Amino acid sequence: MVALCSTTIWQNAEAQLLKKLKDKVNQAADKAVGDKTGTNTGTNTGNTGTTGSSTSTSSRPSNKGGAGLISTPPDIAANMTSSEASFKDNKFSESRYALQQSILGVELQIGKEILKSLPDSVQGLPKITEKDKVASSGWGWSGLTISRDYQKDDKFLGVGIQDFSYLGPAWAMFLNGGMMNSQVENEKQKMKNIMVKGNKGVISYDDSKGYTVVVMLTQGSALVWEGVNFASEDDIMKAVNTFDIDRIKKFLGEK
Amino acid sequence: MKTTLFFFATILYCNIIFAQADYAKYIGTARTSFSKPDLEDTRYNLMLALQQLDMKVGQEILKILPEKMDSLTAQKKLDNIMANSAGWIGTTIHREYGMSQQNKVEVDIVSNSPMVASLNAWLNNPMFAQMGGRKAMKVDGYKGSYTYEVSESTDASGNAIKTPRSEMQIPIFSSLVTVKCDNMKEDDFVKMLNTLPISKIAEMLK
Numbered sequence: 140m141v142a143l144c145s146t147t148i149w150q151n152a153e154a155q156l157l158k159k160l161k162d163k164v165n166q167a168a169d170k171a172v173g174d175k176t177g178t179n180t181g182t183n184t185g186n187t188g189t190t191g192s193s194t195s196t197s198s199r200p201s202n203k204g205g206a207g208l209i210s211t212p213p214d215i216a217a218n219m220t221s222s223e224a225s226f227k228d229n230k231f232s233e234s235r236y237a238l239q240q241s242i243l244g245v246e247l248q249i250g251k252e253i254l255k256s257l258p259d260s261v262q263g264l265p266k267i268t269e270k271d272k273v274a275s276s277g278w279g280w281s282g283l284t285i286s287r288d289y290q291k292d293d294k295f296l297g298v299g300i301q302d303f304s305y306l307g308p309a310w311a312m313f314l315n316g317g318m319m320n321s322q323v324e325n326e327k328q329k330m331k332n333i334m335v336k337g338n339k340g341v342i343s344y345d346d347s348k349g350y351t352v353v354v355m356l357t358q359g360s361a362l363v364w365e366g367v368n369f370a371s372e373d374d375i376m377k378a379v380n381t382f383d384i385d386r387i388k389k390f391l392g393e394k
Numbered sequence: 395m396k397t398t399l400f401f402f403a404t405i406l407y408c409n410i411i412f413a414q415a416d417y418a419k420y421i422g423t424a425r426t427s428f429s430k431p432d433l434e435d436t437r438y439n440l441m442l443a444l445q446q447l448d449m450k451v452g453q454e455i456l457k458i459l460p461e462k463m464d465s466l467t468a469q470k471k472l473d474n475i476m477a478n479s480a481g482w483i484g485t486t487i488h489r490e491y492g493m494s495q496q497n498k499v500e501v502d503i504v505s506n507s508p509m510v511a512s513l514n515a516w517l518n519n520p521m522f523a524q525m526g527g528r529k530a531m532k533v534d535g536y537k538g539s540y541t542y543e544v545s546e547s548t549d550a551s552g553n554a555i556k557t558p559r560s561e562m563q564i565p566i567f568s569s570l571v572t573v574k575c576d577n578m579k580e581d582d583f584v585k586m587l588n589t590l591p592i593s594k595i596a597e598m599l600k
Contacts, residue, residue, distance in 0.1 A: 215428060226447065242440045249437065392437070
């Protein structure tokens, strides 16, 4: 804990120090360029360099666009073969890397299949395809995250599917506990337990965030919905119930 | 004694064979599942193969650890490898040297240790590297955090007993190598640490 605190303090101090250093370097660079181009007025005290011709030459240009990265999901079968070959040669580091690449490839493919199975629109809210996200660490059960957004005007629904196996026991306690699962503030219910298509879950409401529904699946995965500007609990639950949870479970290998 | 040693050597050998066989079995099943395609089953079997691979790496690391540290002999029957590919902590490898509690060295290697990030931050910051009752030093070229403390207790007669305890933590990639020892002077502890093949261990943990 002490180490963590020390690290945090140090990181803050370092960030401030770096910022000051960066400002000084920028000032010096501006001055040097200004001297060469004759644009210095002699009293350049600003630290951002936002005026004069020196700005256009010394400031870093902003990126105006590019083709991005080429999508190269790992070749699952090739990596399995590579892992096996390296294992036989006692090259365990290479074998492990290839195996993790295989897992990464499989998880990305599972993520894509799940996204394909989600509805195109939910209660009149169309999906925002460009925000579809599949992320995998390639490190096993805790690494897969899938999300999709639905939005029309100011009404928004986000759905996320995440493996939470390492949080599983904590969630089980939470859902079965009875201590924390019913929270009331100012006589308003803020959080409560619910059942969604036979799965235990929790719904919460916050004026600034809207509704959040979390459903834990059998072995650690969780489905999370965030609803902004939904009129009522009934409204958000109708949206949640349009999702085929059993099908998602099947993709994740959950019973 | 010879029979006991032979018994444990046989167990270790069998474990190695099983780890190899299981790795091949799980990769084979993953390949079959992938051809169906059953992605979830593919993933499950790949994870199991990864566990077996980690077991194998653990066994290989145990093989390259020295037979003795200082004058203490490796207690191979207490060797322990736990492969856990289920998330934030990976494989844990444990080896003990010496028989008695008063004179024992423990070596633990944890892959994907959550401690590594904060330890690296501490080691790479000259301001903090000499604070908090510990200091930075190198073993086989790898930076680590050395802690020396004296714990006090009393024996049955009520006499005070002071026990010096040394601990060295060396982060290697995302793994953490920890060596602990009681009743040893700093110089002797450092000398003993240098018999550990850290570079070879680092190669395995890459």
